[in-house]
Amino acid sequence: MARVVVDVMPKAEILDPQGQAIVGALGRLGFGGVADVRQGKRFELEVDDSVDDVTLERIAEELLTNTVIENFNVSRVAGE
């Protein structure tokens, strides 16, 4: 078994209202110095060793990401 992490983040040109809400809340709570927050998703997958990188890219692109508004990054976690 291998562990794979897929990070999915809103594209830079896409407005991120959740992130902006967090920036506002931080200011009200007295946490200064945070200029920007973007909120995305993180998926941790446990996959058989038979699942290759091409398949992982397809899973990330076709099921986990809305590619109109989001970018994704697939990485295998070492040591497992």
Place this chain on the structure above:
Amino acid sequence: MARVVVDVMPKAEILDPQGQAIVGALGRLGFGGVADVRQGKRFELEVDDSVDDVTLERIAEELLTNTVIENFNVSRVAGE
């Protein structure tokens, strides 16, 4: 400015229905070999260099994480 990533994941003992739904969908779509999926959140913060690690931990723990059901991990992204 520094870039900080906060990963928030459901605790291991917490049921993750979103992740289980993805496992089911992968099977129906013909992607075999995925044993488990856990879905969490990823936050990317742009912070002033004046914001120290203790403050970042507090932001993650008090605002970004529901510590009853989630764990968090704070990491600074090198090279920025």
